[in-house]
């Protein structure tokens with residue numbers, strides 16, 4: 001589970017939890033980590049899950065994990081960063097909710113995120129993720145909008 005370890009071993013974490021109004025919609029989380037860069041390909045991000053280089057502004061799927069990364073350039077110092085988006089933490093276990101058959105793990109992100117069906121009136125609780133202060137800002141890291 002390299003990507004998981006990698007995802008949690010971050011200093012430059014940004015967590016922009018997109019608050020989806022509809023509860024059956026997959027939640028997604030974003031964070032910035034320093035990009036992998038190959039010596040022979042400066043100015044591009046290295047996508048380890050694809051074993052290829054990616055230009056700034058382009059994104060790639062993190063299959064077999066459910067997620068997507070985008071190569072971005074930091075506003076302050078032009079460092080390359082990787083904006084990682086994934087489904088975030090799983091909700092707290094709730095016997096009144098089950099994984100929906102609508103969940104399609106082979107679909108592209110974010111459609112691969114788990115979808116839960118709950119009994120009427122039951123809401124899943126998600127663990128709080130602390131948002132660290134003073135994270136780097138990236139040009140193409142769009143702030144999540146309240147409503148699309």
Ligand SMILES: *[C@@H]1O[C@H](CO)[C@@H](O)[C@H](O)[C@H]1NC(C)=O
Pocket residue numbers: 104105106107108
């Ligand atoms: C899951 O998603 C994949 C890729 O989009 C698609 O080919 C497949 O038909 C989907 N399966 C279901 C059960 O919806």
